[in-house]
Amino acid sequence: MxxxxxxxxxxxxxxxxxxxxxxxxxxxxxxxxxxxxxxxxxxxxxxxxxxxxxxxxxxxLIDVHVHLSYGNAHNEEDIDLYAPVEFRAVRAMMGAQQVLAAGYTALADPAITGRVTIAVRDAINAGLYVGPRISCSGRQITPRQGLADYYPTWIGVPETSVGVLVRSVTEAIEEIRTEVKDGVDFIKIAADGVYINPQTGELGGCFSQGELDAIVGEAHRLGRKVISHARGKEATLQSARAGCDVIFHAFYIDDAAIDICLAKNIMLCPTFALMVNGYEFTQATDGNYRARDMMKRIVEEGVPNLLKAKQAGVKFLVGTDSGFAITPYGEWHARELEFYVKLMGFTPAEALQATTVNNATMLRDGADIGxxxxxxxxxxxxxxxxxxxxxxxxxxxxxxxxxxxxxxxxxxxKHVFNPAKVSKFSYDMWRDMYTQERVKQVPTRSIAAE
Ligand SMILES: [Zn+2]
Structure with a gap:
């Protein structure tokens, strides 16, 4: 029939x-x-x-930047620590369904915790649940001072984190082999550091070029594409030189990296939604309120660089970094297309092609969709x-x-759920510091009077 x-x-x-x-x-x-x-x-x-x-x-539609295990997280600890990974998997299934309900029949999840998205993908493929087609990485591979090494050294990178700490190329290769054995569709690496290069005043890369070359080489040898998280100029250039297949963010891409992207057919995925939502929606009561001007600045400084890449002929994918409290599942995926039109000069048809035709190329079963x-x-x-x-x-x-x-x-x-019970398990006690001086400035109550 x-x-x-x-x-x-x-x-x-x-x-x-x-x-x-x-x-x-x-x-x-x-x-x-x-x-x-x-x-x-x-x-x-x-x-x-x-x-x-x-x-x-x-x-x-396809969104190549959805973190199903984050659970609409309020902060990094919320992603990594408080919910057991088993709960995250159950929660991720609902997140995946919300993405589908927004018209997105496929997604890629770059950086998962545990094997959460692998489990969700396999359960959908087995017909246990309705959900989108999913491709995913494992935990994102980070060295010391890399993007996912954000806890102090005396805590390290926990087993349940979105990142996995590698202390050598040997450890990175072992992690890649393990992830491939466990069934990931591609490899995600964190190429940005968390430090400012004292010579240039810019965000530095966290791997040496030789390390990145070896890591990407091993992933490719095992038939897996590599997505690099690289916002800064140095990490973007290093990722391009190493032959990563997709560079996420790339806000500070320079001419040298653009040339390599063209030569090696490397695609870019800026992910405006997290930054623009962050700037436009964040309230004074949110901890990130102080970071909102930085988000605006990164977008404003990044757009001319990305436009240069687009004009040179570099291909773009479309993703939103959904999974944070500022980008909940099923809510803002298509807003990214509006940014491609407004900020990047795409026609609506070109934006639609980027999120279907181009995005499909990143997925494991991409030749069958898009x-x-x-x-x-x-x-x-x-x-x-x-x-x-x-x-x-x-x-x-x-x-x-x-x-x-x-x-x-x-x-x-249609799910009606209690957001307070699906994320934010952290102890949120006080935001302010109540010194005698501060107490004079804020309204207070009196037990004696009540
Ligand atoms: Zn992300």
Missing amino acids: ATHIRCGSLFTGKSTSAEKDQTIVVEDERVSFVGPTATAPRPAAADKVIDHGAAFVSPG TIEVGRFADLLVVDKDPLADIRILQDKKNIVAIYKGGAAVKVP
């Missing part, structure tokens, strides 16, 4: 325009025909016909407004008419 899906307007991802009055025929989860309804095969008696009227149909064409999985998003006229319509879930995964309409149960 085949399913015939009629679309008022169809964006296959193969060009930058949408075609009117098209039909997609699905057999065994995959597209067997796509083209004008007038030339489509006649439905057999047993076939199912779904007519979406004037609706707009695109490939299911465009609507014969042989690929029929993963579709149907909306009742035109995102090529206004890309922001994808942010409003009320505009979603249907979501198909492998040609089957997916229905995600």
